[in-house]
Amino acid sequence: MPVSTKSKKSAAPTDVVSATPFVSTTEAVVPGSAKLKQAILRHLTYTLARDVHTATPRDWWIATAMAVRESILARLIATQGVHNDQNVRRLYYLSLEYLMGRLTENNVYNTDHFDDVVTALKELGIEFNEIREQEVDMGLGNGGLGRLAACFLDSLATLDYPAIGYGIHYEFGLFKQEFVNGHQVEHPDSWMIFGTPWEVLRPEYAVTIQIYGQVENVFDDLGNYRPRWVNTKSVMGVPYDIPIAGYGTKTVNLLRLWASRSTEEFDLAAFNSGGYVDAVREKVVGETISKVLYPNDKTENGKELRLVQQYFFVACSLRDIIRRHFRNDDKGNTWDNFSDKVAVQLNDTHPAVAVPELMRILLDEENFQWDKAWAIVTRVFGYTNHTLLPEALEKWSVPLFGRVLPRHLQIIFEINKQLMVVVAAKWPGDVDKMRICSIIDEGGAKAVRMANLSVVGSHAVNGVAALHTELLKKDLFPEFDALYPGKFQNKTNGITPRRWLLDCNPRLSALITKTLGHTKWAKDLDELRGLEKVAGDAAFQKEFMAIKRANKVDLAAVIKAECGIDVSPDALFDVQIKRLHEYKRQHLNLLHILALYRRLLQNPALDIVPRVFVFAAKAAPGYDLAKNIIRAINMIGAKINNDARIGGKLKVAFLPNYRVSLAERIIPAADLSEQISTAGKEASGTGNMKLALNGALTIGTLDGANVEIGEEVGDENIFIFGMTVEQVEALNAKGYNPWDFYNADEELKAIVDWLGSNFFTPGENQPFGHVHHSLLGGGDPYMVLADFRSYSDAHAKVDAMYRHTAQWAKSAILNTARVGKFSSDRTIREYAEKIWSLPSVKV
Template structure:
């Protein structure tokens, strides 16, 4: 992609101009933040012209637009991605070096936006990257959280949540447009009235409202000249300041409306264990979809657009249940504002929405109490009830003698409280419902939404998740990127399937040596980062055994911990035992209200402290848990990994994307037949994957027969000893109560069968130990993992969405 700034001298000139006229400083007095802003704005300038051209070109083409509605976007740092996409990395580095500045210092100044919790937000970021790269007209919509996912710190090993103040120094990548603010109503009541044609209509008379201010972000495609838009909404009060009240001395009351309104976009996922927290979450969800739909209809489609033509021009993709309230909102606009008859409006909506389900856990499928919805969004509740009434009438006609089936499929849940099942609403109205891995989609059809899939078999499909290779190998692993390019040529970052061309080189000693040297270099890079960042000192002549993902019981960090304790106890019993030295690397945040998950973090850190202080295992075992795992840390940690831990209970993980990132960077997987592990196993081959554990049908059978975790505990000496050590206070200074809840949970309930899978896991880990000793064979398997990971590109995922759900086409660059 040709650039206006690909000449080093020209780039340097523009950088100094941005420093002087943008930041108002000369080079000798510039701070790190000044330098970062000047560099970001220099690159931003290059993208802006293409951004405006892209928008204009897509509007002229009147092409179908993919509108991606997501409560999360875990973007990562933007500077390097913008440089890579525009082909300016080498030029920028040469210009900065020529000025006697350090590029890495400037890079490290950037604070990543914490606008996501984990896989859901990272997936959304990958998808908008691929949409731009594939030149698909698309807009991502979400919330500009003032404080994103919390910044994690540890106090005595326990997680402490700190505010993530990512906007403290501003962001050079966002474009605010307060003049395009959207009013969003809340609460109040509805009332009937007669229209001019004598038909009865409904209007919503709200009690209060806020304004949504859009902040635009550029989403550059990788060297395509195409730049799409991410539009995030920030909440503001309609009247932020009451001068009369202020002059009377009530200063807090004078700004109360501002504080109340801004709470809506203040924090990602406010704690919802209280009624106030639940209400704030619903406010957030409606706020961002109401802003987004209004913006799309008004500003993207433009004045005079006939909403009856919406199915030809848009597909709204609902990324999980968070944006499903968009369905009754669009119905409200079409029926109440555009005066479209109910049946016609519903038919439009049934062609415009598609729903991605990201879970198999019933508790993760959102439901909203009828009382709360009716109080906050009265018109929407009426619309939902009418949609449900129509649907139940249709079902009673299809199943006249099966009222139980009809009631079980109702959008309205009756017990334990009346509530709206948002996944059901999305399924009833959505044109398509997709899972995110083959196994997940099958279980979605067969178990979670089985009645719906029986009724609408053609509505259900699968799109296996993917990751953007630009960030997760191009940026994260530059040495491996260079080796691959030198070996198979350029262009594979846009066509990841070409990695299969590496397969013949898996038996080339010179290639394997180069690959191994890169892995050693990546370990050194990670060790250096963690020593500077966290004071963690890692040995480099060890296997890096990595488990990085959200802390949740079903992901089974406790099973990994039991393996660590077992290895530790083996060494205590026999200090001369020959084992492969290992560094166990954890990265995870626990939701603030998820107490047992936070206790698990404390236990991991406690075990790590004991192992660190035991001279018997010095140099052979190390547990490292760097705080505040995020995209930035992942980009250094993942390329250093040798072993990828994907050990969730079969049938519980929807897909996973960390498993894909690790395999793409040459880590071998130890995992269950769960989520996308199934497809990774099929792709890389059983000989290059360490499989263990129960299958999903076996898990189901154990649940059905009445699982007794104590039987596994009593019948397995190593398990008994490992869990007994935790219970005895061996890792808590003799305090038996410190981790008793974890021990009791495993012994008496063990919802996710960690004890049932323990022996199989230990045996698989013993196979890992044996395999790692054959360096050449291990590296061959690692290379084959890279070579066979091409399927897991988010470009392929997006193409599947286009073919199976969206029916949208690219618009070529001019």
Template sequence: MTTKATKSKKSPAKKTATAPDGGKAFRFDVGDSKESMKTSILNHLRYTLARHEENATQDEWWTATCYAVRDRLLDRFMKTQAVHHKQKVRRAYYLSLEYLMGRLLINNLHNAGLFEQTRDALTELGQDFNEVADEEADMGLGNGGLGRLAACFLDSLATLDLPAVGYGIHYEFGLFRQKFRDGYQVELPDNWMDKGCPWEVMRPNFAQEVKLYGRVEHQMDDKGVFKPKWVDTKTVEGVPFDISIVGYGGETVNFLRLWGARSSDEFDLDTFNQGGYTEAVHEKAFSETITKVLYPNDSTESGKELRLVQQYFFVSCSLRDIIRRFEANHSDWSEFADYNALQLNDTHPAIAIPELMRLLIDEYALEWDAAWEITRGVCNYTNHTLLPEALEKWSVPLFEKVLPRHLEIIYEINSRFLQGEVEAKWPGDDAKKSELSIIEEGNPKMVRMAYLSVVGSTKVNGVAALHTELLKKNLFATFHELYPNKLINMTNGITPRRWLLACNPGLSELITKEVGDGWPKHLDELQAISKLADNAAFQKKFMDIKRANKQAFADFVLEDSGTEISPDAIFDVQIKRLHEYKRQHLNLLHILTLYRRLLNDPDYEMNPRVFIFGAKAAPGYALAKNIIRAINKVAEKVNNDSRINGKIKIVFPQNYRITMAEKMIPAADLSEQISTAGKEASGTGNMKLALNGALTIGTLDGANVEIGEEVGDENIFIFGNTVEQVEAIKSKGYNPYDYYNSNWELKAVIDWLRSDYFTPGEHDAFAPLCSSLLEGGDPFLCLADYADYVRVQEDVDKAFSDKKRWAKMAIMNTARVGKFSSDRTIGQYAEQIWHLKPVQVEA
């Protein structure tokens, strides 16, 4: 948004104190009243930003407001940390490469109980609250579900008064800013901090040094004991930036600590003075590259190296910080596991296992067995994928180059594991040793980070009931035999504070009127509105709110792209990372089917439908980018074809992000959760959409299974092959041509896509997509599920025509998804994995 100078509409009421010179002095006030907020905002405009309210721009009002709110959060943060320090609490440490935080202002205001007074304060200062809030950029710290889950978990940890710290990377640029040019995805830098980040506090006094590269010397100490030494290393400094995480309705404020890289030897003045300007800042440039960009493209060797360096950098800084905190109160290493629990969010932080071993053995002189008992005692691992190709592996040569000492430790862990635990379970079985080895034989050899995570952790969890069972049955089947009690389930959840209270104020207000104001912290209380699902008056109120949300999104789309959509149409929403297994291309085949039916039968009956997509494709994922272009080019034709009378519209806004999701989700009627059964670990978009009254059309995959169990078969649309059927189809030898040749509609739409109809004069524009479905073997069974998908979509259309039935189904979805609060998930982590107790912080 372009900022402009805005003038206050009235003179603000200011709290001041008389200075000795008779002038006006600054008054610091962190009270919660409206007048206190006004004073703080004006103080920050004047004394932090050096601006007068008469000519401050909108983004300066936003910055001043954030600082005013941050003052109050920091006041609670200081109290929280003082209580935790005094009580020497056990803490959970959440290590994640991603935190998809979105905007923080409105969420922080709701959680801290400051929303109304801050809104009213800005209004009295002549500012439009919503316009000020819209100045905030989404924090560029995450990509998709992994990062959004981490953000929800931080919210719930604070809400449940659990002592916890999140650790991650302070990326200068986020994933990328997405633009479309001629339908193609174009990636631009996401400079999310161009206005600064008023929420963070830099902590240079807690900086940590990290070593990289070098070699290992094998030495003997003065007692004749073998002591490997890591030498000739490069040193990088990690500087922490803290962001306060406030719990809902309480006093607990935890924090997210993000590490930014800088050189420990920033500038060579002699070289500079001799004219070597580039060489003088070489080390600085190398160091700062580490935290420059979220997920650098790893299609090159240098990209892979940077990713490994990123992961080690943030893990090493975090572990040193955890140890620093431990040493402040303790001196006995046998107590370390009593006070610390580490959660590895996917395999990205898996290097924590050998790094903690290295620190304990090399820097604190512990014996191997003692170090291993501590390491395994504190580490726990969350698996987020069932795709074997998505399980992280690093080549041994790369590992040896970047982290030679850690490679030695991994080999030692592996050797002891195979010769000890595996040999004890399966004596003399070399095949089992090869199967379970952390080192995968090949050219080159690879380090299996998922296997390292399983071996080095106390607990390993899946993120949905089906996912966990498939882990036990397939991906980690032999590990499950070896460790029958290690694999457990923690079904994912979402925070209702952001994903209902903040993003859907109309529905939140209606719910509060019916069930009271306790539901944002106790989501099961939504069950009470199920008794109103048949009530005509309540249905009208519920669906009027839905329509208002749809109108608001339609207004956004018109302003954003010039496309006009009707709020009376079905809003059919698929928002998630663009990936073959999530099957946005199956959705596209259905759109083409409807489009073709309308063109061939002008009287074809269907409710008008708006297909809404939100997705980014990884820069190096060519097929996913081809799918994006196909959707965009089909949209160009469909949206401008007068023959179909506007019955189909396709909307694909650029640069999908949390802020956009907060507009789409309250407006959605239908939630597309159509991944191939057995491929999606859980999903959390399915939970957000259902909570806001969208009906799910989905396969029996991930958390769809549990959503169906909660809302009831009559309130969800299930289609497609099950996990068992998918396995049976593939075991018999799946041939997509069998489906292509036997279904004339399917054949027609694929052939249509293969032509140049949607890209005149440009033949084979979508050859990669069509080839993946046919010659490429259709690995995710789009063609096998197509007919049933189209059939169930017809059931959706019929249900939508029955307004009373649809309203009841929507209400039942909102009422029955209380299970999917991240508070429930985190409560289970705290009880079953971390053994963590709540700690009350008094106001």
């Protein structure tokens, strides 16, 4: 287990993790393991009605969580008291996703309770590692967007920034993933079925919002035009708060999640007359809004529900933000200083409807003139862009938007009208510039471009890696960059070292703490640079690689339990874990696996480093090609795993139901990190940062944050392959033809043909037809074939280096030592200084 800050205090008085001495509030609420043990037993008895003889592991987990929660809630109350008394400027972070994972271990580390919890439970005959497995991952997110938001919340609290996250209290997560005959099968992720001890219901702050209806064009008594939004349907948002404890500080911020509730009462008359379904229909419809993360939007109903979801959480959150501001009216809070006290960050375009919603409130409810309202709006909002893919930039059809939010559509048209005046002044007579900048896409069916709305309605727009931001300005939004000089900024993503090293890799954390002689690294990741001086030390290398092997033994047990596959911890663990998408190119990885398999079949004596290829990913339910890639990996992997001819030199494991808690098992065990997106397609990536921090070497393209990782760790400690952004653009301009690469490379042609056959699934007709077609007939949009040979050559270099244990160990250590830049603490400080103008406030 890692050496906690608590256990080091007496031995090293100078060992602090903040600029001022860290005085824990633990003693005030739960002073030591003895009192913590009493609290656990108290909750076991009086909260759960259990005794030590009848308590299940889940009961012990809840009782422990409730005991620790006492301290966290005391800090939360103190934090909110200080923030309110000082009338601070706050950040409000709007995100449709928060991939929080499990909270128990994170909370006991952040509140400095870890040693006491372990001791108290041991005295009760309970192992902490057993009870923490009772917690299910919170189903509040899907991929990197949600995980980033979770990291940001951790850093905001750790750095003492006043902040509140807002999102949706999904009853069901994305889905639980199972593989049946290699196919992805989706099951409901009912993570909330038994509740969680980490949330607090706040019914007193419930909000009622309106949707649908029509707009009446009326005039007030003074003859002023005052449109009214009428005949609407009401939905209630009920907030649940999840406290977010900072590490090594007393600050506890919160994440407020909105659950939808119908405002329609149960229809007793209908029920009594036998209309049981009719009696609850309106109630069910109202509560569907927060039912599930990302309903399938292949249908019109699915699209409508997603738009309603987005407006629901934004409207509830803005109401709450406004309420918070005006409860301090005794401190002089008015609309005049609203933008001085409120900063709102839009995490991607999902919350973009906040722009017209705040305008609607100011215009229709507060009777502001347009210019004054718009000035407030544009000072309040900032926008983070997370994608360069045009198809991923949200657009809503005008008829759908007008049906759900008719008044907002009017306001958007007016914003666009005024935008066009600005564009025309900048580029007189240039219709193309007007078309490109317009919030309304008129090419075909009219649609509202939410990215354009977000850019226009925000005072700052940021990308999430240096390369991504440059491509935003150069390729995606060059006109807006010219129209609004200085609006675009870069804020390279980061990860919290508390979750992604201290919590998930206790063996390595303990070694780092022992070597550096302090735990300051957990709050200042640049301290890991101190490991550089021992990177070449044989004894340290041996210890470091022994920890890596122990983590691989643990992951091998997970692979055996989940997949039924025996793998050797002495093999190279080659890991690709991320959302399943064409641009992330899991099928490029698959082609290389096929090439290695074919080489071994044709030469069983071929000397290669044994490899275990580890995949974990979910494909969106309606994404047929991505699901076909999953099946191809599973079925080809099954053939390889059971082929005695290759002597166990290759194994392929696709772990089902990828989630944070599974990532926490995979990442510490990884030797090689696959970051192989087509250059110019990945905005940043954060998995690349987590894997490098835990001592995995990256094989990747010059894409997203890979570029900056390479700059930090050094060219000799990363495997870069493939085309650059400029080369991709040049090949596209010339006219990319995948058949040219297919015909010019005998091995590539053979494996692509093999993939297109039914060799791996006898009796089936074109089982991997979607994948095969995408590579050739479909035009290979992500240039898999163009990068294959370079990728294969890079893997040969991986193989060669892995044979030299000392060289590999040194590179792995230097990866851990040199990625301090990618702490989310650094990212948040940059946001706070450059975008939010947000001072920290010590509690």
